[in-house]
Each structure stands twice: as structure tokens, then as C-alpha cells.
Amino acid sequence: MKKVGILSMQRIANYGSFLQAYALKQxxxxxxxxxxxxxxHVERPIISEYSDRKNPIVRKLQKGLETFKYHAPLSHKLAFITYKQSFAKKxxxxxxxxxxxxYTPELDCLVIGSDEVFNCIQKNSNVGYSLELFGKDNRAKKLISYAASFGNTTLEKLQEYDKIEEIGELLKKFDAVSVRDKNSGSLVTTLTSKEPEYHLDPVLAYDYTGCCKIIPDMRSTEKYLILYAYSGRISDKEADWITAYAKRKNLKVYAIGGIQKCADRFIDCSPFEVLAYFQHAEEVITDTFHGSIFSIITHRNFVTIVRKSLGNSYGNEEKLTDLLERLGLRERIAMGITETETVLSRDIDFAAVDQIITLERERTRSYIGNQITQIL
Structure with a gap:
């Protein structure tokens, strides 16, 4: 039996990070x-902020206090803090x-991915800048990636921070490189002169609804809309629009993953219960990568709000546009909150989407199988 390690974002208190890690393990x-x-090892981010120089305990405390600045019910804020603090232990x-x-165990194969493991030019101090995410100092007989992403890191940012040669040399040492989006693929080709393979995120590649027996059967007594977004990402204007929309549709708003001004309930549950909530939602509004994927695998009527990247600020345009185009779902994109009602009024041909996913799952099995069997 081959000993294989997964190097990913598995310790991040985030449903998407957990479920992609669980799926790749399966x-x-x-x-x-x-x-x-x-x-x-988490090193200081390339794009540093004043808070990065503070003690980790102080940063964690400030992060908790930041929660109280959001426009949301106090009970939701307290529940959110509990959710974050207990996530790892649970x-x-x-x-x-x-x-x-x-750190650096001896392995037959080290798989780096999925998630934004290559997103090295960013300011998140929980992730930082770590060349270990590019395979440095690993002790594996074979080094590969699976559906890895550079996220918001672009060639221009790598040039600006003088990281092209360093990252390129490490990528050249991989035995096989698999990415999940065009931006990442283009960067790999530019830095290594080699074409990577493209694969779906593990949450899509693994058949959660067909194979995972841990997802409970949970049904609510009320009809609800899921708002899946991080705290502070949905503006007051967007929240007010969602409140009015949900009222017209006679739907409660369930916030998952973050607290929201417009939410009737903040849901603190297990990662597998998240999928159960999605399975019975009337509609989903999200601006996240995995929120879109959860909607797709549970066949929910959803809309994905796409935000452009501006400077060093958060943007989701590259990865979300690529994901939805790859699955023939570009029409699920809304560039602003007022477009969401039109998007949600359109039907989704999930039979066509499932055909694409079925073919991609076979490609994933082939890629992983071939890489494992080739280990000496």
C-alpha cells in the first residue's frame, strides 16, 4: 500500500477547505x-499589513472583535465566533x-492541492508565503499536484514581487502538475514551459451525493434561501436587496459560512450537514467557489455573484468564471446583486452538467491512478 500525503489548506476553518480535503482523501x-x-510552515505574507507584525494571539483576538463590527444580529455574531473557535476540534x-x-514526512507520493495552494502573492496571514506549498524540502519519492490554483496571483503580481524565478524553479521539479483553472494553467506553462493537466475541484470529482454516507437527511419545516458568503463580503445594499427579494418569495434567509445582515438564521453545523442544507434549499445566492460547487452537486437553483479583482483586494472573477464556463453554467453569473433575480428565473440543465462531471471524474481517476501506479 502506497503512503501518500496531501498538502493543502486542511486546517483552515472553512467548509470548502474541509470538504475538498475530505474528497481528495477519499x-x-x-x-x-x-x-x-x-x-x-506559515511564513509572513508577501503583501504585508500592519496586523501581520502582531502576536498571533493578538491577531486572533482582533479577528474575533472584528466580528462585532459586522451588521448582523448579536446572536448570530456570538454563534459565528463559537463556530470558528470550535471548528478544528470538532x-x-x-x-x-x-x-x-x-511536517515533511517520508512518503511515496506528496499531492499538493487542491484549493488555492499556489496563491502566494496575497495578504492572508493565516496562509502566508510558504515555498513548501510548491514542494520545497519535501521527502517524497514523487511530487504531484491535483487541481491546484494560483487564485488571485497573476503573472503581473509575480513579476512585481520578483518571484517568477523562485516559483518557476520549484514547479519544474514536480513529476506532474494538475490545476483547476485557466489562470493557474497559464502561469504553470509560462513558468515551466510545460502544459499542466486540468481537473475539477475534489468536491466535484468525488461523488458526495452518491458515495458519502455521512450526509444526514435534514429537512426544515420552512422554505429557505441559502446565502453562502464570508462575513463582511455582502454589502448593506446587497443585503437589503436580498431581504426584499426573500420576502417577495416567502423564503427565510439561512446564512452559512458567514454572518449576514439579511439572515433570519446563522447556521452552525458540520461540513456534511452543509450539504444536507443545500439539498433542501429553494435557492442559493453565493459569491464563493465552493458555494457554487455545493449548489451544483445538490442540483440547486443558484446564482453566483462575480466580483472583479482590484489591486490587492479580494476578487473572485478568475476562478468563478472559469469554473462555471467549464461546466456550461456561465449564465449563472451575476455581475451585480440586481441581476440575481433574472439568473434565478432561468432553469438549469443539470443533466448536461452531470455529463460533463461524469467525464471529468473519469479523467480524475485516470490521473490519480496513473500517478500512483508509476511510483517506484
Whole structure:
């Protein structure tokens, strides 16, 4: 049995990070691998802020206090803080992860991905800048990536911060590179002169609705709309529009993943319960990558709000546009909140989407299977 490590964002308190990690672990175990998660050392972000120089405990405290600045009910804020503080203890053991960090173990194969593992030019101090995410100092016989993403990191940003040569040299040492979006693929080709393979995010590649027996059957006594977005991402104007829209549709607003001004309820639940809530939602409004994916695999009527990247600020345009175009769902994009009602009025041909996903799942099995069997 081959010993395989996954180096990803598995310790981030985030439903998408958890479910993509769980899914990739399942895909590897289906190839009869012994799987463990590998940690990396978090260094200071390339784009530094004043808060990055503060003690981690002080930063964590400030992050908690920041929650109270958001426009949302006090009970939701307290529930959100509890959700964040308890996430690791509750759910990481389900991945086989303990409090003890697992740095540079000896492995037959190290798989880097999925998620934004290559997003090195950013300011998130929880992720930082780590060359270990590009395979540095690994002790594996074979090094590959799976559906890795550069996120908002572009060639221009790599040039600006003089990281092209450093990142390029590390990428050239991979035995195989798999990415999940065009921006990432273009960067790999530019930096290594090699074409990477393209694969779907593990949450799509693994058949959660068909294979995962942990998803509970949860039904609400009321009809609801899921708003899946991070805290502070939905503006007051957008929240007011959603409130009015949900009222017209006679739907309650369930906030998952973050607290929202317009939410009737903030849902604190397990990652698998998230999928159960999606399965019974009337509609979904999201501006996230995994919120879109959860909607797709549960066949929900959804709209994805796309935001352009401006300077070093958050933007989701590259990864969301690429994902939805790849699945034939570009019409689910709204460039502003007022476009969402029109998008939600359109039917989705999920039969056509499922055909694409079925073919891509076979490509994923082939890629992973071939890489594992080639280990000496």
C-alpha cells in the first residue's frame, strides 16, 4: 500500500477547505493508498499589513472583535465566533488530523492541492508565503499536484514581487502538475514551459451525493434561501436587496459560512450537514467557489455573484468564471446583486452538467491512478 500525503489548506476553518480535503482523501483511498495530511510552515505574507507584525494571539483576538463590527444580529455574531473557535476540534479529527503538526514526512507520493495552494502573492496571514506549498524540502519519492490554483496571483503580481524565478524553479521539479483553472494553467506553462493537466475541484470529482454516507437527511419545516458568503463580503445594499427579494418569495434567509445582515438564521453545523442544507434549499445566492460547487452537486437553483479583482483586494472573477464556463453554467453569473433575480428565473440543465462531471471524474481517476501506479 502506497503512503501518500496531501498538502493543502486542511486546517483552515472553512467548509470548502474541509470538504475538498475530505474528497481528495477519499479519491486517493479508492486507489488503495494510505493517506495522511501534511502541514506547512506559515511564513509572513508577501503583501504585508500592519496586523501581520502582531502576536498571533493578538491577531486572533482582533479577528474575533472584528466580528462585532459586522451588521448582523448579536446572536448570530456570538454563534459565528463559537463556530470558528470550535471548528478544528470538532471536524479535523474526521480527516485524521490531530493538533500535532505533520511536517515533511517520508512518503511515496506528496499531492499538493487542491484549493488555492499556489496563491502566494496575497495578504492572508493565516496562509502566508510558504515555498513548501510548491514542494520545497519535501521527502517524497514523487511530487504531484491535483487541481491546484494560483487564485488571485497573476503573472503581473509575480513579476512585481520578483518571484517568477523562485516559483518557476520549484514547479519544474514536480513529476506532474494538475490545476483547476485557466489562470493557474497559464502561469504553470509560462513558468515551466510545460502544459499542466486540468481537473475539477475534489468536491466535484468525488461523488458526495452518491458515495458519502455521512450526509444526514435534514429537512426544515420552512422554505429557505441559502446565502453562502464570508462575513463582511455582502454589502448593506446587497443585503437589503436580498431581504426584499426573500420576502417577495416567502423564503427565510439561512446564512452559512458567514454572518449576514439579511439572515433570519446563522447556521452552525458540520461540513456534511452543509450539504444536507443545500439539498433542501429553494435557492442559493453565493459569491464563493465552493458555494457554487455545493449548489451544483445538490442540483440547486443558484446564482453566483462575480466580483472583479482590484489591486490587492479580494476578487473572485478568475476562478468563478472559469469554473462555471467549464461546466456550461456561465449564465449563472451575476455581475451585480440586481441581476440575481433574472439568473434565478432561468432553469438549469443539470443533466448536461452531470455529463460533463461524469467525464471529468473519469479523467480524475485516470490521473490519480496513473500517478500512483508509476511510483517506484
Amino acid at each position: 479519491l486517493l483511498e479508492q486507489q488503495s493508498c494510505q493517506v495522511e495530511f501534511v502541514d506547512y 471536524y479535523l479529527p474526521l480527516l485524521g488530523i490531530t493538533e500535532k503538526m505533520n
